[in-house]
Amino acid sequence: MTDLFSLAGKKALITGAARGLGRAMAEALHEAGAAVAVMDVLDGMERAAAEMGRQGPPVHAFRADLGDRGQIRSAFGLAVKALGGLDILVNNAGMHVRKSVLDHRDEDWDRIVAVNMTAPFLLAQLAAPIMLAQGSGKILNVASMLAFFGGVNGSSYAATKGAVAQLTKSMSNEWTGRGICVNAIAPGYLDTDLNKSMADDFRRTVLMRLPKGHFAKPEELKGVVTFLCSPASDYISGAVIPVDGGYSAR
Ligand SMILES: NC(=O)c1ccc[n+]([C@@H]2O[C@H](COP(=O)([O-])OP(=O)(O)OC[C@H]3O[C@@H](n4cnc5c(N)ncnc54)[C@H](O)[C@@H]3O)[C@@H](O)[C@H]2O)c1
Secondary structure, three states, rough: HHHHHHHOOOEEEEOOOOOHHHHHHHHHHHOOOEEEEEEEEEOOHHHHHHHHOOOOEEEEEEEOOOOOHHHHHHHHHHHHHHHOOOOOEEEEOOOOOOOOOOOOOOHHHHHHHHHHHHHHHHHHHHHHHHHHHHHHHHHEOOOOOOOOOOOOOOOHHHHHHHHHHHHHHHHHHHHHHHOEEEEEEOOEEOHHHHHOOOOOOHHHHHHHHOOOOOEEOHHHHHHHHHHOOOOHOOOOOOOOEEOOOOHHHH
């Protein structure tokens, strides 16, 4: 039974793993036995990778601004070369623009579309030929509850996360019959840097409605990530799974 959740011998690429949810998910993949490549732009990414890779399979770090197609292509090539192949892609990196529609500048919109929507699309485009050739692979996208709700002062975030959910289904339709499972998680509220700029009164309102009663620690999502990247979930594809402490059911 435990073999169902093992990633021993697997090669995984994860974006945005210098901190937050990505860091916890990279640890989960590594603890389950995968060799891991992390792709991020943040200083400290290399240190995070070195800490994770102290024991077990290697952890490689590749710097790329996911708002730039050229940097993505080049870092992807280096990552696959270092790993010696690719079995798992986790599109985690994301950003938020907490502004009203009227306050969004052109560059806010273009940046969030590039990072949250174009980068996962391009990385899946790059990963799929490798996975199709071997007849197996897992692509896990990180959407958000705002794939389902509109949110407040987060129109560009909601639009890009809605797109991630729809891309997940479209890619699943194209690739599931040829061995690639494509799924997304839709996290609720996490205790990460992304939410540092959240207003206190909004935070209190969320907590009043949240059945679990606290924002998730990134570590609380380690299990679902391992499950969705392991053989245990081989019959799941095209799913957008809320991981939100019961929030969206309320
Ligand atoms: N925090 C939440 O409440 C929450 C809720 C739902 C979904 N999510 C999603 O989870 C994912 C991780 O979020 P988090 O809360 O850990 O955020 P975070 O801000 O703590 O971490 C995001 C990571 O992505 C990296 N990143 C951002 N832009 C990048 C770029 N242009 N190029 C390369 N790397 C980049 C950052 O450097 C960082 O390491 C995101 O996709 C986010 O939208 C978060």
